[in-house]
Amino acid sequence: MTERMQIEVWADVVCPWCYIGKRRLQSALAERGIADEVEIVHRAFQLDPTASTTTSPTIDHLAVKYGVSRDDALAMMANVSNVAAGEGLAYRLDQTMTGNTRDAHRLVLWAQETDPGAAQRLLEVLYSSYFEQGRGVFTHADLVSLAAEAGLDADAARAMLAGTAYLDQVVEDQELARSFGASGVPFFVMDRAFGVSGAQPVEVFLNAIDQALEASAH
Secondary structure (H helix, E strand, O other): OOOOEEEEEEEOOOOHHHHHHHHHHHHHHHHHOOOOOEEEEEEEOOOOOOOOOOOEEHHHHHHHHHOOOHHHHHHHHHHHHHHHHOOOOOOOHHHOEEOOOHHHHHHHHHHHHHOHHHHHHHHHHHHHHHHHHOOOOOOHHHHHHHHHHOOOOHHHHHHHHHOOOOHHHHHHHHHHHHHOOOOOOOEEEEOOOEEEEOOOOHHHHHHHHHHHHHHHOO
């Protein structure tokens, strides 16, 4: 590699396909042997910026959103969980809650500015806690605890969340995604030139990575 590849990842921490996409990107990078040679940047994208700060069961939210029964919503969850299992993830979607993810994104953006490696650890903790353990990722108490688990300073995280830091960046990241034509997540951009929309098969990630590597070599 002549230059370090940058991969920007627009995602929401309550998006089940985003965790699957994260795993598939990691698999592609590992297959190319460059997992430690790229810079991965988290970009905030809220699936529902207007979501209430009061949480409610995701199953009820899905049933209302798609106009289906709770049983149908459970079936939808089961389908996603089966795909996740293929990536080694043990989803428990029927235990998840829905809420506003603005503060979770602020926390990741803060961590990223503090230590990019810590931000990726924090994202993994957030995803696993939410999807595999049915834990909350919405309140400041939830987030401070998860930050500590990722090796970040709990007091510093609490102080940041108590203010308004990174609120503008959450909005700006979302607007940037839309300027690139993205209306949903996950959305991956390699070196601002090659994109992958959705949790595509590993082969699709490999193709985009190879194009970016070839371009950087010239």
